[in-house]
Amino acid sequence: MAQAKQITPRAKDFSEWYGDVIAQAQLADYSPVRGCMVIRPHGYRIWELMQRALDDMFRATGHRNAYFPLFIPMSFLAKEAEHVEGFAKEVALVTHTRLRATGKEGAGAIEVDPSSELEEPLVVRPTSETIIYAMFAKWIQSYRDLPLLLNQWANVVRWELRTRLFLRTTEFLWQEGHTAHVDEADAEREARTILGIYRRFAEEWMAMPVITGVKTESEKFAGALRTYAIEALMQDNKALQAGTSHNLGQNFAKAFGVQYQTAAGGLEYVWNTSWGVSTRLIGGLIMTHSDDNGLVAPPKLAPVQVAIVPIWKSDDERRQVSGVGDQVKTDLEKTGLRVELDVRDSLKPGAKYFEWEALGVPVRLEIGPRDLASGQAVLARRTGGKTPTPLQGIVGAVTAALDEIQAALFAAARARSEKNSIRGATKAQFIEFMKGGGGFAYGGFCGNPSCEAEIKQQTNATIRVLPDPEFRSKEAPRTCMWCGAPSVTEAVWAQAY
RNA sequence: CGGGGUGUGGCGCAGUCCGGUAGCGCGCCUGGUUUGGGACCAGGAGGUCGCGGGUUCGAAUCCCGCCGCCCCGACCA
Numbered sequence: 001m002a003q004a005k006q007i008t009p010r011a012k013d014f015s016e017w018y019g020d021v022i023a024q025a026q027l028a029d030y031s032p033v034r035g036c037m038v039i040r041p042h043g044y045r046i047w048e049l050m051q052r053a054l055d056d057m058f059r060a061t062g063h064r065n066a067y068f069p070l071f072i073p074m075s076f077l078a079k080e081a082e083h084v085e086g087f088a089k090e091v092a093l094v095t096h097t098r099l100r101a102t103g104k105e106g107a108g109a110i111e112v113d114p115s116s117e118l119e120e121p122l123v124v125r126p127t128s129e130t131i132i133y134a135m136f137a138k139w140i141q142s143y144r145d146l147p148l149l150l151n152q153w154a155n156v157v158r159w160e161l162r163t164r165l166f167l168r169t170t171e172f173l174w175q176e177g178h179t180a181h182v183d184e185a186d187a188e189r190e191a192r193t194i195l196g197i198y199r200r201f202a203e204e205w206m207a208m209p210v211i212t213g214v215k216t217e218s219e220k221f222a223g224a225l226r227t228y229a230i231e232a233l234m235q236d237n238k239a240l241q242a243g244t245s246h247n248l249g250q251n252f253a254k255a256f257g258v259q260y261q262t263a264a265g266g267l268e269y270v271w272n273t274s275w276g277v278s279t280r281l282i283g284g285l286i287m288t289h290s291d292d293n294g295l296v297a298p299p300k301l302a303p304v305q306v307a308i309v310p311i312w313k314s315d316d317e318r319r320q321v322s323g324v325g326d327q328v329k330t331d332l333e334k335t336g337l338r339v340e341l342d343v344r345d346s347l348k349p350g351a352k353y354f355e356w357e358a359l360g361v362p363v364r365l366e367i368g369p370r371d372l373a374s375g376q377a378v379l380a381r382r383t384g385g386k387t388p389t390p391l392q393g394i395v396g397a398v399t400a401a402l403d404e405i406q407a408a409l410f411a412a413a414r415a416r417s418e419k420n421s422i423r424g425a426t427k428a429q430f431i432e433f434m435k436g437g438g439g440f441a442y443g444g445f446c447g448n449p450s451c452e453a454e455i456k457q458q459t460n461a462t463i464r465v466l467p468d469p470e471f472r473s474k475e476a477p478r479t480c481m482w483c484g485a486p487s488v489t490e491a492v493w494a495q496a497y
Numbered sequence: 498c499g500g501g502g503u504g505u506g507g508c509g510c511a512g513u514c515c516g517g518u519a520g521c522g523c524g525c526c527u528g529g530u531u532u533g534g535g536a537c538c539a540g541g542a543g544g545u546c547g548c549g550g551g552u553u554c555g556a557a558u559c560c561c562g563c564c565g566c567c568c569c570g571a572c573c574a
Contacts, residue, residue, distance in 0.1 A: 019567095089572075090572080160573065162568095167574085172574075221574095243574080244574070311533050347535085348534085355535085369533090371533090378533085
């Protein structure tokens with residue numbers, strides 16, 4: 001009885017568990033390049049499904065896709081003061097364009113050709129505000145050109161010291177939206193619209209509950225007027241910033257001279273927004289739902305939604321169960337479901353169950369001779385439970401099960417998130433809470449950055465957001481949870497990824 | 498960038514103290530028997546022991562130097 005590869009239980013070591021789930025589900029692997037990851041087909045499929053859903057939502061709100069270069073002149077980055085400061089420490093630079101042979105053997109066979117040094121180094125984009133607004137300056141002349149609503153799907157590079165698969169890697173994939181508007185109100189509306197899209201995507205597709213709100217000055221995007229974010233609580237009670245939407249004000253417009261002529265003939269700077277979500281979402285998905293048996297994928301984003309495992313002894317039985325399995329697969333696929341039929345002869349059914357479970361498949365259908373005799377299949381849910389299900393109407397039963405699983409995952413995640421949130425705690429309770437595993441702590445905040453810094457220093461907790469009205473406590477806090485001064489706003493603290 | 502750990506077939510490890518020319522489990526390949534929750538038997542393939550020096554008749558093992566990776570802390574989607 002050989003025991004297959006194990007997944008470290010969450011309770012033992014969350015971080016190892018996270019890595020094991022990714023390995024077992026074949027989502028990603030470490031690459032030969034430090035800090036970079038290879039996204040494997042099963043993981044990339046999740047990203048593709050995410051892309052499709054988000055892209056549809058962007059399109060439905062009037063955005064169009066474009067593509068801007070990977071390389072940005074170094075001088076561009078310097079044009080917006082806060083922006084440089086934010087990214088200077090983690091940019092990769094291209095300084096040369098040629099290698100040459102040395103005539104030596106092995107690793108020393110080639111070297112940088114010093115004569116190929118660029119006059120101005122190119123930055124590998126850590127984000128694209130600068131190059132995009134440089135182009136906006138060319139394209140925008142009149143108020144009739146506004147709003148300009150663009151999005152791009154791209155890779156970006158940020159030279160991180162410490163990396164974790166999906167959550168923080170040197171190179172990652174994302175979408176970045178960039179828009180230009182006639183006035184602040186329109187830009188604000190846009191930033192808010194996108195935040196709503198991110199929230200809806202997190203909840204309806206990822207089954208991941210989030211709280212929305214605005215970032216404090218110290219946590220906002222480098223160069224933004226305001227940063228909005230969706231924040232989710234992971235199973236280890238650490239918060240994950242899962243998406244951000246920035247009202248950039250006129251900071252970049254002024255830096256890059258993005259001006260337009262008003263109807264009255266005046267000249268004004270545009271108001272910009274930028275917003276993004278990345279492959280980090282996959283990390284969030286993993287840490288929201290998965291268990292000690294591997295990945296749990298919400299049905300809407302599961303690369304494989306249904307795995308059919310036929311069971312047989314004789315060749316005769318094999319033909320029969322495989323035939324029925326194939327028919328069921330075809331029927332399910334007709335409704336647009338993603339289905340795999342597992343007819344491998346080298347594994348016993350039990351081994352296949354474990355494998356599909358590790359891959360996060362929400363529904364498994366087991367079809368054996370005894371099932372066929374009674375005209376049924378066994379429907380097993382990734383979230384637990386097996387139900388004999390008549391083959392007549394199996395498509396309806398499967399779709400219903402998938403819908404239920406999607407809803408149940410969201411409900412369970414929301415319940416967990418709420419259970420690990422506290423409101424109205426005293427300073428002492430807050431410190432205790434953050435020491436003992438943490439979670440979301442709602443409380444009054446005086447607005448003083450030094451108070452914020454002190455809290456971070458002592459508890460490692462940061463203000464994730466100043467929550468939007470619907471997430472705020474029924475009664476507004478009167479005093480700062482930390483210093484006791486009058487509260488100017490409610491805040492949500494957590495230790496964060 | 499600081500602290501800790503680790504490098505030996507694809508993966509996980511033993512062997513290192515006490516030098517003698519590499520082994521175990523899983524995985525992989527072939528054949529057979531199996532198949533309702535991780536099958537079994539038999540045969541087989543696969544390793545410059547992280548890299549570079551040195552000591553020695555002989556180095557995975559001892560000495561010197563270097564490198565990679567992972568984990569934990571400050572910055573970040």
